[in-house]
Amino acid sequence: MKTINDFDIAIIGGGLAGLATTIAMGKNHRILLIEKDRYPRHRVCGEYVSNEVLPYLRSLGVYPIEHGAKEINTLQISTHTGKSITSNLPMGGFGISRYALEQLLYEQAIQHATIQFETCLEIDFKEDRFSITTKEGSQHTARYVIGAFGKRSNLDKQLERKFIQKKSPWLAVKGHYQYNFEDNLVALHNFKGGYCGLSKTETGVVNACYLTTYSSFKKVKSIQEFQQKVMSKNPLLDVFFSNAKSLFDEPLTISQISFENKKPVENHIFMVGDSAGLIHPLCGNGMAMAVHSAKILSEVFEKHPLTERKKLEVAYATLWKDTFSGRLRTGRLIQKILLRPSLAKTSFGIAKLFPSMVPFVVSKTHGDIIV
Numbered sequence: 001m002k003t004i005n006d007f008d009i010a011i012i013g014g015g016l017a018g019l020a021t022t023i024a025m026g027k028n029h030r031i032l033l034i035e036k037d038r039y040p041r042h043r044v045c046g047e048y049v050s051n052e053v054l055p056y057l058r059s060l061g062v063y064p065i066e067h068g069a070k071e072i073n074t075l076q077i078s079t080h081t082g083k084s085i086t087s088n089l090p091m092g093g094f095g096i097s098r099y100a101l102e103q104l105l106y107e108q109a110i111q112h113a114t115i116q117f118e119t120c121l122e123i124d125f126k127e128d129r130f131s132i133t134t135k136e137g138s139q140h141t142a143r144y145v146i147g148a149f150g151k152r153s154n155l156d157k158q159l160e161r162k163f164i165q166k167k168s169p170w171l172a173v174k175g176h177y178q179y180n181f182e183d184n185l186v187a188l189h190n191f192k193g194g195y196c197g198l199s200k201t202e203t204g205v206v207n208a209c210y211l212t213t214y215s216s217f218k219k220v221k222s223i224q225e226f227q228q229k230v231m232s233k234n235p236l237l238d239v240f241f242s243n244a245k246s247l248f249d250e251p252l253t254i255s256q257i258s259f260e261n262k263k264p265v266e267n268h269i270f271m272v273g274d275s276a277g278l279i280h281p282l283c284g285n286g287m288a289m290a291v292h293s294a295k296i297l298s299e300v301f302e303k304h305p306l307t308e309r310k311k312l313e314v315a316y317a318t319l320w321k322d323t324f325s326g327r328l329r330t331g332r333l334i335q336k337i338l339l340r341p342s343l344a345k346t347s348f349g350i351a352k353l354f355p356s357m358v359p360f361v362v363s364k365t366h367g368d369i370i371v
Contacts, residue, residue: 016294042248069095191234280334
């Protein structure tokens with residue numbers, strides 16, 4: 001077994017939250033980032049990012065717009081039957097693939113940390129220090145560990161986190177398509193048992209990412225059949241899938257997506273991004289929340305010395321809940337409404353009468369501009 005030098009902080013997982021945390025904290029601490037896959041790579045993700053984190057990304061040395069990200073200011077939402085509402089987005093956002101955004105973050109992160117492309121197998125806390133073991137046989141020690149291992153990981157099982165004990169009914173599918181779609185638009189189309197987001201990325205392709213239930217999906221034999229027979233009952237999705245050209249050999253999928261409550265600090269590990277809590281994708285704010293959680297964690301570590309573990313844990317847990325709990329609650333409520341046709345129909349009728357309602361609801365799932 002190889003033994004690597006001791007670190008101040010080990011970050012497990014190099015998605016958006018892990019990379020942003022690495023950059024933010026790497027200026028003042030000795031950081032180890034462990035990530036199992038090399039960059040760049042595609043991930044199952046709705047590739048719309050709220051502008052609330054754009055200034056902060058720039059402060060980290062990452063410039064999405066300058067690298068081709070599409071500026072988005074309009075939202076379209078449709079019911080199962082294809083009735084739609086179009087609204088201005090209060091803050092706006094940009095469309096960029098995870099493939100591109102993670103690569104931009106990685107190029108900055110390698111300047112601030114040791115990055116090891118291995119699979120973390122085990123994390124143990126003893127006598128105020130962590131020991132980390134990888135599948136490849138490396139062993140590391142660190143004073144602190146930050147969990148950035150995403151929606152669902154084997155590490156969640158090893159840490160015996162509560163949410164991982166429950167089966168989840170949700171799965172997600174993502175693909176890139178060639179299709180004539182407006183640069184400034186993000187669309188959210190509902191169908192029986194789920195919803196699909198469409199937006200353009202920096203390359204001009206359309207990202208289609210949808211969330212659905214196992215009970216809806218198991219009635220068909222393939223993803224293509226599901227798109228044709230279930231999703232395409234929404235006329236707007238029918239037009240899309242009938243005319244769009246798939247650019248992936250096979251769509252990307254992820255299963256057992258859990259929206260259960262999670263703790264921002266667990267087993268003395270600071271959780272960021274989806275490891276801390278997953279907002280319902282219809283809110284279009286998951287990527288921004290991942291980056292924002294990195295910011296608030298790095299600021300907590302700036303205010304307290306590494307010797308004050310308890311203060312750091314309490315401060316971060318409190319700030320995380322104050323920042324994100326309201327958004328998560330709103331996201332759960334919106335999802336319940338949109339997935340019930342009768343409630344969705346009533347809500348759309350009200351929104352038609354009061355158009356300002358849509359930007360207001362969107363604002364409740366987003367935060368203020370952060371710098």
